[in-house]
Amino acid sequence: MKIAVIGTGAIAQFVQRMLPEHGHELAAILVRPHRVDPKSPKSVGSVDDLPAGIEMVLDCAGHEALAGLGPDILARGLDIISVSAGALADQQVSDRLDRAARKGGARLHLASGAIGGLDCLSAAAVGPLKSVTYVGRKPPAGWKGSLAEHSLDLGNITAAETHFQGSAREAALAYPKNANVAAAVALAGVGFDNTQVRLIADPTIHKNIHEVEAEGDFGTFQFRISGTALPDNPRSSALAAMSVLSKLDQLCKPIVL
Ligand SMILES: NC(=O)C1=CN([C@@H]2O[C@H](COP(=O)(O)OP(=O)(O)OC[C@H]3O[C@@H](n4cnc5c(N)ncnc54)[C@H](O)[C@@H]3O)[C@@H](O)[C@H]2O)C=CC1
Numbered sequence: 001m002k003i004a005v006i007g008t009g010a011i012a013q014f015v016q017r018m019l020p021e022h023g024h025e026l027a028a029i030l031v032r033p034h035r036v037d038p039k040s041p042k043s044v045g046s047v048d049d050l051p052a053g054i055e056m057v058l059d060c061a062g063h064e065a066l067a068g069l070g071p072d073i074l075a076r077g078l079d080i081i082s083v084s085a086g087a088l089a090d091q092q093v094s095d096r097l098d099r100a101a102r103k104g105g106a107r108l109h110l111a112s113g114a115i116g117g118l119d120c121l122s123a124a125a126v127g128p129l130k131s132v133t134y135v136g137r138k139p140p141a142g143w144k145g146s147l148a149e150h151s152l153d154l155g156n157i158t159a160a161e162t163h164f165q166g167s168a169r170e171a172a173l174a175y176p177k178n179a180n181v182a183a184a185v186a187l188a189g190v191g192f193d194n195t196q197v198r199l200i201a202d203p204t205i206h207k208n209i210h211e212v213e214a215e216g217d218f219g220t221f222q223f224r225i226s227g228t229a230l231p232d233n234p235r236s237s238a239l240a241a242m243s244v245l246s247k248l249d250q251l252c253k254p255i256v257l
């Protein structure tokens, strides 16, 4: 496929690097207008400047990019794979994306991101589900630049500290760079308002640990992943970048899991 990637950060770089190996062509890199690289012919600053023939847009940039650019891209009939599930916690953003996708006959595909087990949760939700809780635990560096800095001295904590407890909607809105997993768990399971979330800074760990527990007519479910962060961004797990490519692979295959 001929691909446009939004962003040039840690996830975007990983995805851009891996595209040829997955049989795709990186045709454009969509950046903020003032970030256009005059030395790179692929660098564009607006949806209008995307070259003809793009078949899929990969949002590797975060909530602002999906909320700001997503509706225009979808309304033009282009599908998006996005890492920014948390942006849908804002009902107005979610409605705008929904309307644009219907108008353009396009689809917004949410990558599973840094978590797994979402297939189990969405099947269990048919049951229905009774409860879903998600606990996200990262080393202090993984919370830098987030709301955690308001309640914790991240450079000096010596034991695990909870800095957020509430619904997945509150988490996704308050932690746009850190709680997309909470949003994905919510969307797969009992929704943004009924998913209970706890976020923890833990100086004793070196991985991003995500745990989900669910209970319902299907039985009970526990999931735990200890994810390696991307080298360029301690906030973001490598699996989140990998999940963009695996979603792209899925969309290209005639037989899918
Ligand atoms: N679904 C998941 O499990 C995960 C989702 N994420 C989401 O992915 C985002 C990106 O993660 P990283 O690459 O690690 O962050 P990063 O900070 O390394 O890179 C972000 C990139 O996006 C660009 N960008 C931001 N807003 C933009 C806009 N409106 N238009 C064009 N470019 C824009 C920035 O300039 C930068 O190049 C995070 O902010 C987070 O929301 C991150 C980790 C896991």
Ligand SMILES: O=C([O-])CC(=O)C(=O)O
Residues within 6 Å of the ligand: 114, 176, 177, 178, 179, 180, 181, 182, 208, 227, 235, 236, 237, 238, 240
């Ligand atoms: O990458 C991770 O481990 C999780 C993350 O930032 C998010 O949920 O937004």
